[in-house]
Amino acid sequence: MGPSRWRRSTHAMVAASVVALVAVVVAVVAVFTTGGNTGNAQVPAARPPAAANPGVVPVSDSAGAPTAAGVAAALAGPVADPNLGDVTGRISDAKTGEQFWEQRAGMPMLPASTNKMLTTGAALLTLARDERLTTTVVAADQTRQPGVVVLVGGGDPILSAAPPGEETWYRGAARISDLAGQVRKSGITVMAVQVDNSLFSGPDFAPGWDPADISGGDIAPIQSVMIDAGRTQPTTDESRRSTTPALDAGRALATALGVDPAKVVFAPGPPTGRQLASVQSAPLIERLGQMMNASDNVMAETIGREVAKATGRPLSFAGGVDAVTSKLASAGIDMTGATLVDSSGLSVLDRLTAKTLDEVVGAAAGPNQPAMRPLLDLLPIAGGSGTLSDRFLTGDVKTSSAGWLRAKTGSLTAINSLAGIVTDASGRVLTFAFISNDAGPMGRIAIDALAGTLRTCGCGA
Known part of the structure; x- marks a missing residue:
């Protein structure tokens, strides 16, 4: 996270091909001229403002x-x-x-x-660089669980619950509202929502992390589906995080689909029904930029898992x-x-x-x-x-x-x-x-x- 306050965790080939962006901004003060006799003062004449001349200048060999x-x-x-x-x-x-x-x-x-x-x-x-993460909604076995749909985590922590037209904290974030819209068009009558959180393995909280950093806003349990990186206030950088981010995502989908969010549970296993909806994250290079600039711990952990999956x-x-x-x-x-x-x-x-x-x-x-x-x-x-x-x-x-x-x-x-x-x-x-x-x-x-x-x-x- 950004180092805006002190707490336990605060948040080009070289030579000819390495370039430095040089933006030259010139502040111009109007120059006034007068004659030698103060009684015959000339009309002040201002020089036209000089134009800035930004440029990409190669580093000299x-x-x-x-x-x-x-x-x-x-x-x-x-x-x-x-x-x-x-x-x-x-x-x-x-x-x-x-x-x-x-x-x-x-x-x-x-x-x-x-x-x-x-x-x-x-x-x-x-x-x-254009790698994206996919979050899906899949129908559960309709014979055994009629009307149940499963939100399947694909490793994207910044799926957003923000409504259409509202800015999200993360640029290019996929939205719960888009998933809900696709599910509604699928024709299934949704009675309940479950969450498949099985993509990630092992503990969801690393050794050497302080649980107080969840309420402090630095981290959340790392789960394979989350909304707004676990923030409880989605558009606030310093928001406290949730201890149940995957279930929060399921509850947000349930709310969008008009079913009881209090009944959202984890799926007993990966769903086997047909896919009803999918959304994709921003490309990797965009996510890396946001992660590095804000020093986002949640994004760093999920990107580390992307590297693990690829290898x-x-x-x-x-x-x-x-x-x-x-x-x-x-x-x-x-x-x-x-x-x-x-x-x-x-x-x-x-x-x-x-x-x-x-x-x-x-x-x-x-x-x-x-x-x-x-x-x-x-x-x-x-x-x-x-x-x-x-x-x-x-x-x-x-x-x-x-x-x-x-x-x-x-x-x-x-x-x-x-x-x-x-x-x-x-x-x-x-x-x-x-x-x-x-x-x-x-x-x-x-x-x-x-x-x-x-x-x-x-x-x-």
Whole structure:
């Protein structure tokens, strides 16, 4: 979730083919002219406003690379901030992969939501960008259960109960109302609704998750059909979540069909009757964008299960982790030290290294894994979007990292992490990953200052 408040969990090939979007906005002040005699003042003449000239400007091949000594000197002050607590990190050249700086980068640390970068990278390597999830309604055995229909979960957590014409929290979300409309047209007289929640296996709540995070709005039990990712207030980001998301979805369908929602139960097994209705989710790339920008834990867990399904693994927490880590390892990313129990980073049992995170960013920026390239576009923009929209906004605007740095954030109590890319003052694109555990009360500001130093540092000496 977005880091709008502090709680236990808060929420381009490089060189010629890596591009930086440069939007130049010029503020023009009208210029007034007067004659030498104040009694003969001329009529003020305003210059016409200058037009903004935005453009996509390639990163220069000739941009000077920093030196290890220069980076170390620039970071010496920020990295010594006691608010960082126990901090590890690594900085590399996005073009060449050359490492410029590291501090215990191979030490496993609690990564928080930077774990979602692994889930995203593996999904891009495994699934088609237009991959969609299908939710269906199927008739139960009408001989044994006349009038019973079954909502069959297909792994889509953001099916929405919003009525037609009302905005949903998630763009492109499938709707209960569409399923209900198709069922009504099928000709069956619906007497009751059941829910088939059998697609996912294993527990629906991961080890190391805090049950208080359900009411806190960070997570819900991960089930194969949910509405609005378990939100009880569908269009509110900070809404508390439900403890029974699959049954909630069934109740929403029952209500739409005019039958008693209080009688909704789980189906005794997968239904065998004919399909009455189906809806599809937004495409994967859209869902990944929303997941990364809002740091959505529920979406991360279900996308991890998509990777598991595509690679023949159980659709469970363990299956998702195995699928994600195996896919990245096969892409040449060093997974040494990775001990994960979920795909979102919400668990306090997760461990990752800054080296792994930096290699994930480097793979997306470099030439060898083009399928991962969209990961860079999915990263929040400093001072501009997602979980970085309210960060990197202080200080001198001429040296600010706002607009020049993109990164995935991670935040738990006393845990801060940041991994992404930044264009330095010389025009060189750098990848970075920092993980701070046991941080002080100003830990988030301290880790931003660490990353922000890379923007202003030419670090060539």
